[in-house]
Amino acid sequence: MGRRRKDLFGEIAGVHAEMQRMLEDMMRPPGKRPLVPGRGWQPATDVYRTPEHVVVRMEIAGVDKENIKVQFHQGHLIIQGFRIEDPGEEKVSIQQYEIGYGHFERIVNIPDDIDADSTEQVYEGGFLVVRLPFRDGGPKTIEIK
Amino acid sequence: MPEEQKKTPVPEPPEDGVGEIPSRMPVLPLRDATAFPEMVVPLVVGRQKSITAVDAALLQDKVIALVTQKLPETEDPKPSDLRAMGTAGAILKMFKFPDNSTRILVQGVTRIKVKEIVQTDPYIMAEVEAVEDILNETKEFSALVKQVGEQFQHLLSSLPNVPEEVKITAMNISEAGKLADFIAANINLDTDDRQKVLATVDITERLRLLLDFLNKEIEVAELGNEIQSRVRERMEKGQREYYLREQLKAIQQELGEEDGKSIEIEELRQKIEERGLSEEAKKEAEKELTRLERMSPMSAEFSVILSYLDWLTGLPWQEETEDLLDVVQVRKVLDRDHWGLDKIKDRIVEYVAVRKLNPDRKGPILCFVGPPGVGKTSLGHSIAESMGRRFSRMSLGGVRDEAEIRGHRRTYVGALPGKIVQAISRAGTRNPLIMLDEVDKLGADFRGDPSSALLEVLDPEQNNQFVDHYLAVAFDLSRVMFIVTANILDTIPPALRDRLEIIRLPGYSVAEKVEIARRHLIPNQISEHGLKKQDLTFTKDAVRRIATEYTSEAGVRNLEREIGAVCRKVAVEISKSGRRRKVKVAPKTLPDFLGSQKVFSQTAERTSLPGVSVGLAWTAAGGEILFIEATRMPGKGALTLTGQLGDVMRESVMTAHSLIRSHAEELGLGDVDFSKEDVHVHVPAGAVPKDGPSAGTAVYTALVSLYLGVPARSDTAMTGEITLRGKVLPIGGVKEKVLAAKRAGIKRVILPELNSSDLEEVSPEHREGVEIHFAKTVDDVAGYIFGPGTLKRRRGRARSGKSARTRK
Numbered sequence: 003m004g005r006r007r008k009d010l011f012g013e014i015a016g017v018h019a020e021m022q023r024m025l026e027d028m029m030r031p032p033g034k035r036p037l038v039p040g041r042g043w044q045p046a047t048d049v050y051r052t053p054e055h056v057v058v059r060m061e062i063a064g065v066d067k068e069n070i071k072v073q074f075h076q077g078h079l080i081i082q083g084f085r086i087e088d089p090g091e092e093k094v095s096i097q098q099y100e101i102g103y104g105h106f107e108r109i110v111n112i113p114d115d116i117d118a119d120s121t122e123q124v125y126e127g128g129f130l131v132v133r134l135p136f137r138d139g140g141p142k143t144i145e146i147k
Numbered sequence: 148m149p150e151e152q153k154k155t156p157v158p159e160p161p162e163d164g165v166g167e168i169p170s171r172m173p174v175l176p177l178r179d180a181t182a183f184p185e186m187v188v189p190l191v192v193g194r195q196k197s198i199t200a201v202d203a204a205l206l207q208d209k210v211i212a213l214v215t216q217k218l219p220e221t222e223d224p225k226p227s228d229l230r231a232m233g234t235a236g237a238i239l240k241m242f243k244f245p246d247n248s249t250r251i252l253v254q255g256v257t258r259i260k261v262k263e264i265v266q267t268d269p270y271i272m273a274e275v276e277a278v279e280d281i282l283n284e285t286k287e288f289s290a291l292v293k294q295v296g297e298q299f300q301h302l303l304s305s306l307p308n309v310p311e312e313v314k315i316t317a318m319n320i321s322e323a324g325k326l327a328d329f330i331a332a333n334i335n336l337d338t339d340d341r342q343k344v345l346a347t348v349d350i351t352e353r354l355r356l357l358l359d360f361l362n363k364e365i366e367v368a369e370l371g372n373e374i375q376s377r378v379r380e381r382m383e384k385g386q387r388e389y390y391l392r393e394q395l396k397a398i399q400q401e402l403g404e405e406d407g408k409s410i411e412i413e414e415l416r417q418k419i420e421e422r423g424l425s426e427e428a429k430k431e432a433e434k435e436l437t438r439l440e441r442m443s444p445m446s447a448e449f450s451v452i453l454s455y456l457d458w459l460t461g462l463p464w465q466e467e468t469e470d471l472l473d474v475v476q477v478r479k480v481l482d483r484d485h486w487g488l489d490k491i492k493d494r495i496v497e498y499v500a501v502r503k504l505n506p507d508r509k510g511p512i513l514c515f516v517g518p519p520g521v522g523k524t525s526l527g528h529s530i531a532e533s534m535g536r537r538f539s540r541m542s543l544g545g546v547r548d549e550a551e552i553r554g555h556r557r558t559y560v561g562a563l564p565g566k567i568v569q570a571i572s573r574a575g576t577r578n579p580l581i582m583l584d585e586v587d588k589l590g591a592d593f594r595g596d597p598s599s600a601l602l603e604v605l606d607p608e609q610n611n612q613f614v615d616h617y618l619a620v621a622f623d624l625s626r627v628m629f630i631v632t633a634n635i636l637d638t639i640p641p642a643l644r645d646r647l648e649i650i651r652l653p654g655y656s657v658a659e660k661v662e663i664a665r666r667h668l669i670p671n672q673i674s675e676h677g678l679k680k681q682d683l684t685f686t687k688d689a690v691r692r693i694a695t696e697y698t699s700e701a702g703v704r705n706l707e708r709e710i711g712a713v714c715r716k717v718a719v720e721i722s723k724s725g726r727r728r729k730v731k732v733a734p735k736t737l738p739d740f741l742g743s744q745k746v747f748s749q750t751a752e753r754t755s756l757p758g759v760s761v762g763l764a765w766t767a768a769g770g771e772i773l774f775i776e777a778t779r780m781p782g783k784g785a786l787t788l789t790g791q792l793g794d795v796m797r798e799s800v801m802t803a804h805s806l807i808r809s810h811a812e813e814l815g816l817g818d819v820d821f822s823k824e825d826v827h828v829h830v831p832a833g834a835v836p837k838d839g840p841s842a843g844t845a846v847y848t849a850l851v852s853l854y855l856g857v858p859a860r861s862d863t864a865m866t867g868e869i870t871l872r873g874k875v876l877p878i879g880g881v882k883e884k885v886l887a888a889k890r891a892g893i894k895r896v897i898l899p900e901l902n903s904s905d906l907e908e909v910s911p912e913h914r915e916g917v918e919i920h921f922a923k924t925v926d927d928v929a930g931y932i933f934g935p936g937t938l939k940r941r942r943g944r945a946r947s948g949k950s951a952r953t954r955k
Contacts, residue, residue, distance in 0.1 A: 043239065093206055095202055096202055096243075097243040098241060099209075099238065099240060100241070100242075
C-alpha cells in the first residue's frame with residue numbers, strides 16, 4: 003500500500019529534504035552533474051564562523067578517507083564522497099534503513115572572502131572538518147536581504 | 148567484522164543527467180498517490196506484497212518502481228490493474244513498526260515505462276525503461292513557462308498556510324519539466340489528473356496541461372477566499388460588539404458604579420440570607436444564583452432566572468401578622484361596616500373566639516353564598532381588619548386551567564406562579580386572609596381540574612407543603628385563612644363543598660336596604676362624588692322608592708348605583724353653577740334624577756284568570772317569583788311545554804299533569820275528556836332558561852286552576868317538589884324564596900312540610916308580613932289555594948285536613 007498520508011514526519015522530512023536538495027541543486031556549478039540514484043544521501047553538516055575561519059563540519063563516519071573529495075568553486079564548497087555499504091554479512095531481512103550509503107554530496111554557500119588555497123581538512127572520529135581561513139581582516143558580515 | 152576488508156571500488160558518478168537505473172526492479176503499487184521525479188515522498192506500506200517488494204529492493208539497489216493503481220480500492224493489483232507509466236524511486240529511509248507496517252521515504256529519480264510484469268509473487272517485479280522528457284524550445288514553450296510560473300505564484304498567494312520555501316523553490320527551478328512536476332506535486336489535483344501530468348513526456352504539452360489545472364485551482368481558491376472573508380466579516384461584527392460592551396463595563400467600573408449584574412446578584416444574595424427562606428428554598432435559590440453569576444446578562448435565560456429569584460425572595464417566608472382575637476373588637480368592626488346579617492356576624496365571632504382559645508385548631512373554611520351585591524367581599528375585608536390580617540382576594544370565576552392555581556413551570560415562556568402564591572405575595576404576610584371569589588364558577592377542561600388543585604390548597608393536612616409549579620419549592624399555606632364565596636351551591640364540586648361551612652346571605656328586605664343605604668351607601672357615594680354631607684339628603688321614602696321602583700335585586704349593588712346617579716347629577720349642578728345648595732331628594736323629585744319608574748311590582752301583573760299560579764325560584768341572583776301559565780284547547784291530548792324549561796322541570800310538569808289525570812274523579816274533573824284536549828304550559832320569561840323540580844306544586848296548582856276554571860288566590864306563592872303519589876318533597880333556598888315573596892308583595896307562602904326546620908333560619912324581619920303554610924300533599928296545597936270548601940263541593944269524598952298547619 004502506498005498512500006500519501008498527512009503525517010508530520012513524512013511531510014516535514016519530505017518537503018524539507020526536497021527543498022534542501024533543490025536549493026543545493028541551484029547552487030551546483032554548471033558542468034557538475036548530480037549523482038544518482040536519487041542524488042545519493044546528504045550527511046549532516048554544520049557551518050559556523052570563528053574569528054579567523056569559516057568552519058564546515060560534516061558527519062561521515064564510515065567513509066574512507068580516500069573516498070572523500072572536497073572542492074571550492076566560485077564561492078561554494080562542494081564535498082562529495084562515497085560510503086561503502088559493507089556487505090560483510092548476509093542480510094536476510096531489513097527492519098530499518100536510515101543510514102545513507104553510496105554517493106553523497108553537499109554544497110555549502112560561502113560568500114566570504116577566504117583563501118581557498120590554504121584550507122585545512124581534518125577527518126577524525128567520523129567528522130570531516132574543513133577550515134577556510136579569512137583572507138584579510140575578520141569575517142564579513144553577511145547581509146540578509 | 149571480517150578480517151579482510153574487501154575494498155569495493157567507488158563508482159564514478161555518471162556524466163549524463165539521469166544515470167542508470169536497473170532494468171528490472173520490484174514494484175510498489177500506489178493506491179492513489181503519484182510520485183514525480185525529484186520529489187521526496189513519504190509512504191506507508193501496509194500490504195504484504197508491497198512490504199516484501201520494499202524488503203527486496205533494500206537488499207538490492209534500493210530502487211523501486213512506484214506505479215499508481217488504476218483504481219484505489221484494488222487490494223491485490225494484477226498487472227492489468229496498474230498504469231503504464233510510473234516513477235523509479237530510490238528508498239532513502241525505511242522504518243518497520245511492530246505490526247509489520249512499514250514507512251519509507253523515497254525520492255523519485257526518473258519517469259519509467261512499465262514494459263512487462265515478470266513476477267507477481269511474492270511481490271511484483273517489472274521490466275522497466277527510463278523515459279526522458281522531450282523538450283522543444285519554441286516561443287509557445289517560453290510563454291507557457293512564464294505563464295505557468297506566474298499562475299503558480301498567483302495561486303500560492305491565494306492559498307493560506309503555504310510555506311515560503313515552496314514559493315522560493317518554484318521561482319528558482321530552472322528546468323521547465325522539473326517545474327511542471329514540482330507544481331503538479333504541490334497543487335490539489337486528483338489522481339487521474341496527476342497521472343496525466345506524469346504520463347505527458349513532452350514538456351510543452353505538460354505545461355499546457357498544468358496551466359489548465361492551475362487556472363481551475365485559482366478559481367476555487369478565490370471562491371474559497373470570498374466565502375472566508377464573508378464569514379470573517381460576520382465574526383468580526385460580533386467581536387466588535389463584545390469589545391464595546393467590555394469597554395462599557397470598564398467605564399462603569401471607573402465611574403464607581405459596579406456593573407449592573409453584580410449589583411443585582413449581591414442584592415439577591417443578601418435577600419436570600421435575610422428573608423428566612425426554608426431550607427429547601429434556600430438551596431434552590433443559591434443554586435440558581437450561582438448559575439446567574441456565570442451567565443451573561445444578555446442571555447435570555449438571565450431574566451428568567453432573575454424574575455424567578457425575585458419571586459422566591461419576595462415571598463413572605465417569615466412575615467406574619469399577629470391575630471387580634473378580641474371578640475368585642477371583631478363584633479365592633481363588623482357592625483361598623485355592615486348592617487344586619489346578625490346570624491352571620493355571630494358565626495364569625497364564634498370562629499374568632501374558638502381560634503383564640505385553641506390557636507392550632509384548623510378551623511373550617513367559611514363559604515359565603517349569596518346573590519351579587521350582598522356584601523360577601525366586604526365582609527371578608529371587615530373580618531380581615533378586625534383580626535388584624537392582611538387581605539388578598541382572587542377570583543376563581545372562569546378559571547379552567549389548573550396552572551392558574553398551581554402556576555406554570557419556569558421553563559414555559561412567560562411563566563408565572565399560580566394565583567395563590569401571587570395573592571400571598573401581594574398580601575405580604577404568610578397568614579393573610581385570602582378570599583376565593585366565585586368558587587361556583589370554577590371550570591374544568593382538558594387543561595386540568597383546578598378544583599382538585601384547590602382541594603390541596605384548602606386541605607389543612609396537606610397545605611403546609613404546597614408546591615407551586617413555578618417556585619418548585621414548598622410553601623407553607625397552613626397559616627392562611629381562606630374564605631370562599633359563591634352565588635350558588637350546585638356547581639361547587641362535592642369534594643370541595645364538603646370542606647366548606649356554608650353561610651347563606653340571602654339578600655335584604657326593603658327595610659334592610661333602606662338602612663344600609665342610610666348608613667353606608669349614601670355616605671359612600673357622596674364622598675366618592677366629592678360632595679359634602681349637607682349638599683345632598685335623601686328621605687327614607689325616597690330610598691324606599693329607589694329600592695322598589697328602580698331596582699329589582701336581592702343585593703344592594705344597583706341601589707348604590709342609582710344613588711350614585713343622583714349624586715352625579717348634583718355634582719354636575721354644583722360644578723356648573725359654582726354654588727352649593729342643599730338638595731333634598733324626595734319621592735316626588737326622584738323622577739327628575741332617575742327618570743321614570745323602571746320596575747313595576749309583579750303582583751300587579753297577575754290576572755284573575757284561571758290557569759295561573761305563582762311559584763318561587765332560587766337563582767344565582769337570589770330568590771325570585773315566577774308565574775306558571777296553563778291553557779287548554781281542543782286537541783288530541785298533547786301536553787306542550789314552553790319557556791325554556793329544562794328536563795327536570797319538564798318532567799315535573801308531566802308529573803303534575805299525570806297526577807291530575809289519575810285523580811280526576813277525586814278532583815271533580817271526571818267529566819273532562821283529556822284525550823280530546825291539548826294543554827299548553829308556559830313559564831315566562833321566554834328567554835330565561837329555567838330548570839329544577841321545586842315548581843312542582845305551582846304547576847299542579849296552575850293546572851288544577853285551569854281545569855276547575857277557578858283562578859288561584861293571587862296573593863299566594865308556593866314551592867315544593869311533587870311525586871306521582873301527590874306527596875310534596877322538600878326544596879332548597881327557603882330563605883331566599885321567602886324574601887323574594889316578600890319583595891314581590893306576596894302575603895302567603897306555601898312550603899313543603901319537610902322544610903319546616905329551614906324556616907327557623909329565616910330571620911323574623913324577613914318573615915314579617917308573610918304567612919307561611921306547610922303542605923304535606925298536593926291536596927293540602929289545593930286546600931290553601933282554592934279553599935277547602937271549593938274542592939269539597941266538587942267531590943263526593945271529603946279529605947280531612949289533618950296535616951294542615953298554619954304558622955304565622
